[in-house]
Each structure stands twice: as structure tokens, then as C-alpha cells.
Amino acid sequence: VNTIDNETYATIASSGNIYFGARREHGGYGGNDIYVSRRINGQYQKPENLGYPINSKNDEGNSFIAPDESYMIYSSDGDMGGFGQSDLYITFNNNGKWSHPINLGGDINSAQNDFCPVMQGNDTLIFARSQKIGESLVENIYYTRINIPFLKALSSVRATSILNTLFPDGDVYGITFSPDGKHAYTTKSTADRSICEVFMMDISPNGEFANPRRMDVWQITPNVSNPVISHDGTFALLRISSPGLDPDLYISRKDAAGIWQRPMRLSAEINTSVDQYYPEVTANNDLYFSSNGDVFYAAYKDGTWQAPMPVKELNTINISESNITVSRNGQWLVFLSNRKGMYGGYDLYLCKKEGYGWSAPVNLGSALNTNAMEYQPRFSLDDRFLYLTRSVFVDGKRQGKDDVLRVNMLDILTNFSLFKHKGFQN
Numbered sequence: 352v353n354t355i356d357n358e359t360y361a362t363i364a365s366s367g368n369i370y371f372g373a374r375r376e377h378g379g380y381g382g383n384d385i386y387v388s389r390r391i392n393g394q395y396q397k398p399e400n401l402g403y404p405i406n407s408k409n410d411e412g413n414s415f416i417a418p419d420e421s422y423m424i425y426s427s428d429g430d431m432g433g434f435g436q437s438d439l440y441i442t443f444n445n446n447g448k449w450s451h452p453i454n455l456g457g458d459i460n461s462a463q464n465d466f467c468p469v470m471q472g473n474d475t476l477i478f479a480r481s482q483k484i485g486e487s488l489v490e491n492i493y494y495t496r497i498n499i500p501f502l503k504a505l506s507s508v509r510a511t512s513i514l515n516t517l518f519p520d521g522d523v524y525g526i527t528f529s530p531d532g533k534h535a536y537t538t539k540s541t542a543d544r545s546i547c548e549v550f551m552m553d554i555s556p557n558g559e560f561a562n563p564r565r566m567d568v569w570q571i572t573p574n575v576s577n578p579v580i581s582h583d584g585t586f587a588l589l590r591i592s593s594p595g596l597d598p599d600l601y602i603s604r605k606d607a608a609g610i611w612q613r614p615m616r617l618s619a620e621i622n623t624s625v626d627q628y629y630p631e632v633t634a635n636n637d638l639y640f641s642s643n644g645d646v647f648y649a650a651y652k653d654g655t656w657q658a659p660m661p662v663k664e665l666n667t668i669n670i671s672e673s674n675i676t677v678s679r680n681g682q683w684l685v686f687l688s689n690r691k692g693m694y695g696g697y698d699l700y701l702c703k704k705e706g707y708g709w710s711a712p713v714n715l716g717s718a719l720n721t722n723a724m725e726y727q728p729r730f731s732l733d734d735r736f737l738y739l740t741r742s743v744f745v746d747g748k749r750q751g752k753d754d755v756l757r758v759n760m761l762d763i764l765t766n767f768s769l770f771k772h773k774g775f776q777n
Contacts, residue, residue, distance in 0.1 A: 352388045352395050359383075360467065365418040366390065372412030373398070381408035385425060404451045405442055413466040420444055422499065424476070426466040427452070434692050435462040439478060441499075443506045450506040451717045457692050458711070459495055474499065504762035505716035510741070514755045517552065517560050521752020524740040525577065525727035528554075530584045532732055535560060538576040542749040547576040549589070568611050569603055575614075577629045579729075581636060582679070588630040588638075589614055597626040600640060620658050621649060629727070631675045641673035646686060664702065664709040671697070676728040676737075683764060684709055685728040685737060694720040699728055699739060703767060713767075719758060735761050 352358065352369065361371040367390030374383045384406040386398040405411060407429045414425035421444050428437045438460040440452035454460065455476075463482035470476055476497050481490040514523055514537065523537045535554055540547040549566045569575050569589060577590035585605055591614060592598035599622040601614035616622060623642065631639040636651035640659070645666045647659040665672050665686060674687035684702040690712075698720040700712035719725065719739075727740040737758045743750040 352398060360413045362414055362416045364416045364420045366420065368416075368420065369395065370401075370414050370416045370423065371398075372414065380406040382410040383412045385411050385414050385423075401449065405449055410437075413468065415468045415470055417470070422503070423449070424455075424468040424470070425452075426464075426468070434460040435465065437464040437466055439465050439468055439476075441502050441506075443503050445507075453502055453505055453716045453718075454692060454714070455497065455502075456713065459497070460692075498766060501763065501766035502716075504766050506718055507762065508716065508718040508758055510719065510739075510756040510758050512754055513738070513757050514560060517563055521754065523550070523755060524742065524753040525729070526738045526755055527579045527729055528732055529580050530582055530732065536566070536578045536580070536587075537563075537755065538578070539565075540576070540753075543747060544576075544749075545574065547574045549575050549578050566611070569614055571614060574598070577727075579630050579632060581632050582634045587611065588617075588632065590628040590630070591616075592626075597624070598628050600627045600630055617656070621656060629674045631677055633677055633681055634679070639675040639677060641675065644671035644673065646672050646675055662709070665712065674726050674728060676730055678730045678734040679732060680734055683730070683734070685715070685730075686712070687726045687728070688712070695722040696724045696744070697726060699725050701763070701767070715763075730760075731757075734764075735759065 356373055356375045359372045361369050363369050369388045371386055372383050373386055378400055385401045387401060388395045388398045400406060409427060409429040411425055411427045414423050416423050422441055424439060424441045426437045427440055434457050439455045441455060442452045443450040459465065461480060463480055465478055465480050467479040468476055474496050475494055477492065477494045479490055479492055481488055515521065518539065523539045526535055526537050528535050533554055535552045537550055538547050539550055549569050550563045551566055552560045553562045555561060572591055572593045574592045575589055578587055580587050587603045589601045589603065590598045591601045600617045602617055603611050603614040605611055621627065625643045627640055627642050629641045638649040638651065638656050640647055646662045648662050649656040649659040667690060670688060670690045672686055672688045676685050682704045685699055687697050688700055689697045692714055694717050699715045701715055702709040702712050714720065721741065723741050723743045725739050725741050729738045731738065737760045739756050741754045741756055
């Protein structure tokens with residue numbers, strides 16, 4: 352185990368296996384890495400580098416291993432959604448294969464060095480934080496409660512492509528559903544999004560999508576997208592723009608025969624001189640939408656939408672928030688943001704209803720959020736699944752294919768809780 356190199360900060364599992372940090376010229380990933388020496392028949396074996404996705408070209412170490420080796424918490428100064436100089440991450444052991452690490456979030460990780468984690472019981476995390484104040488290095492010990500089942504649910508997310516067979520060119524993004532579950536709508540576009548067309552699809556009893564056809568009645572300009580259907584199925588909201596103009600929100604209603612009508616622009620209360628896009632409606636027809644990188648809410652009263660108000664729990668200065676979806680039961684909200692701690696250009700975040708507002712956002716983790724862009728979220732009719740699109744953009748142009756995905760959210764929502772500090776001691 353011990354060599355001429357520097358071995359540091361060991362943690363031991365119930366099996367006797369030792370996990371520790373070391374910086375080694377041969378067999379390392381570039382910086383300080385985490386190794387394991389397994390205890391077999393009373394003897395410690397040659398250490399094994401835990402490899403990717405834990406170790407990187409940066410420094411990883413200061414690990415805590417769960418007694419049963421089901422998870423490990425460690426510090427890293429890599430760029431995986433970091434908040435500061437060194438952050439705490441958690442990874443789970445799936446039959447000998449470690450999951451992609453999840454950052455423990457901005458309520459725990461700071462702009463300083465957060466390191467040396469230890470778990471007490473099932474939910475109390477103790478860790479150190481150091482920061483430079485003038486010429487002095489100040490270190491404190493913190494403790495907080497974390498939800499291991501929720502973090503494990505995030506790490507276990509598996510996204511499934513759903514429209515690649517129907518649209519093999521990968522040129523559709525976003526999805527929404529009719530309330531009877533018989534139809535879905537998506538947007539087909541050029542790579543630069545200059546032409547966008549909404550298509551309706553049939554949904555078979557076994558959930559397959561079929562028979563796509565363009566919604567000609569909605570195509571009043573070359574650029575129509577972001578459809579969402581009201582809970583009662585009587586109207587649809589759309590993002591529509593004309594060449595050289597910012598997009599506005601439009602409404603299309605069904606007539607007495609159930610036929611969609613030509614879209615009409617919403618009132619000036621909603622549409623302003625800047626862009627309006629990605630609408631969402633609740634069971635009460637309250638409206639969420641995005642504008643100029645912020646999220647707005649407009650209550651529905653007496654048959655019309657009231658003056659929109661910014662959603663203070665989500666909007667942050669100099670950060671972009673948009674692409675709201677609200678679960679059918681009104682208890683969950685997912686949105687898009689490029690706030691600090693993300694894994695890619697933009698990530699998806701989750702909130703829970705709290706009174707008349709929303710809880711602090713939680714990143715949906717590195718198994719779902721990648722170094723691509725995850726956006727256009729939409730809950731399924733039963734709230735069990737989240738639909739989203741994954742794309743790569745360079746200079747505003749899609750590279751490769753759009754991929755519309757489905758993720759089972761049941762375990763995540765069941766185990767959801769927020770990270771809250773309970774205090775600290777010096």
C-alpha cells in the first residue's frame with residue numbers, strides 16, 4: 352500500500368478494504384487519484400486506481416466510503432459542475448461499477464475548499480471548509496443533513512430516446528400531450544431553428560408514436576414551436592415568430608366540432624417588445640412562460656390572463672432561467688438554467704411546491720444533465736415521467752441530432768428533499 356509516493360486520507364470499509372488518495376506518476380490520471388487496496392484472506396492487495404468516472408486529470412481525494420461500500424463521498428477540484436476550489440461529490444457502487452459523480456450542490460459546496468467528508472449515521476454529513484482570509488488560512492468543521500436515497504435516485508436515471516424511429520434525421524425537439532393521451536405534438540426544425548413546424552402524432556394503446564402530420568392550421572409563419580395543450584384540451588399555446596422579429600405567444604382554440612383554429616396573438620399584458628417563449632399551463636389555466644432569460648407567471652382570472660409577475664424563487668441576476676414545466680398535480684416544477692454548478696451549457700433543475708411558492712432549485716444530476724444541453728422539459732400526464740430534449744449547439748446551430756428523451760421520475764420525486772445546513776462548529 353505505502354510507496355515512495357504520498358498516500359493520504361485513508362477510509363476503511365467493513366470488509367477491511369482501504370480507500371485512499373495518492374499522486375502517482377504511473378497508472379494515475381494526472382492529479383491526485385483515489386485508490387482501493389482490497390483485504391483478501393487477511394492481506395492487503397496491490398492498490399487499484401478507481402479510474403473514470405471518479406478520477407480525472409484534476410485532484411480527487413479525501414474520500415469517505417460507506418461501511419458496505421455502497422457509496423463514496425469525496426472531494427474534487429475538477430470541472431464537473433463545480434461551485435468553488437474543491438467540491439464534495441457522491442458516487443454509488445452498482446455491482447462494482449461506480450456511477451457518474453453528483454455534486455452535492457450549492458447549499459453544501461461553497462466558493463472555498465470543501466473536503467474531508469465523514470458520514471455519521473444514515474443522513475448526517477460532517478466536512479471541513481477552508482478559506483484564505485488575508486494572510487491566514489481559516490478552517491471550520493460543518494455538519495448538514497443529506498438525503499442519500501434521493502441522491503441515489505438521481506444517479507440511477509436512465510434516459511430513453513422516443514422519437515428516433517419516427518424522425519430518423521433527429522430534427523425534432525420538445526414534446527407535449529393532449530389530455531386524453533391519444534396525441535402528442537413535437538417541433539420539427541432546421542439546424543439553425545430558422546424554420547420550425549409543429550407535428551401531431553398518434554399515440555397507440557401501448558405508447559408507440561405514429562402517423563406524424565404537420566399542423567398546417569398553426570403554421571401562420573415559417574417559425575412555429577413550443578406547443579402546449581391546456582388540461583381540458585380546449586386550447587393550445589404556441590411560440591410564433593416572423594423573420595426579424597422576436598417571438599410572441601399565441602393561442603389556438605378548438606371550435607364546437609373540436610377543430611383547431613388559426614392562432615391569435617395573446618394580449619400586450621403577456622407579449623412585450625422582447626421575446627416570449629416556452630409556455631406552460633396549469634390545471635387552473637395559470638400561465639408560466641419565459642422572456643429575456645427570466646421566468647414569469649400570469650394568473651388566469653375571469654377568462655383572461657392577468658399581468659405577469661416574475662417568479663422570484665427561480666430568477667437570478669445575470670443568469671438565464673427558462674423552459675418551465677409543471678407537473679399535472681401542480682406539486683413539481685422543472686426548468687432550465689445556466690446557473691453555477693451545472694454540468695453542461697444549461698442544466699435542468701427541480702423544485703417542489705411550498706405554500707404559494709417553490710422550493711430552492713436542485714440540479715437533476717450528472718446522469719441526466721450532460722456536457723450537452725438538456726432543455727424543453729415536459730411531465731407526462733401521470734407525472735411519472737419527464738420528457739426532455741438533448742442537443743449540442745455551436746454558435747446557435749445544432750450539431751448532429753436532437754434527441755427527445757424520456758426519464759422515469761418516480762424514485763426522484765418520492766425521495767426528494769433539500770440540502771439544509773443544521774449548523775457548524777469551529
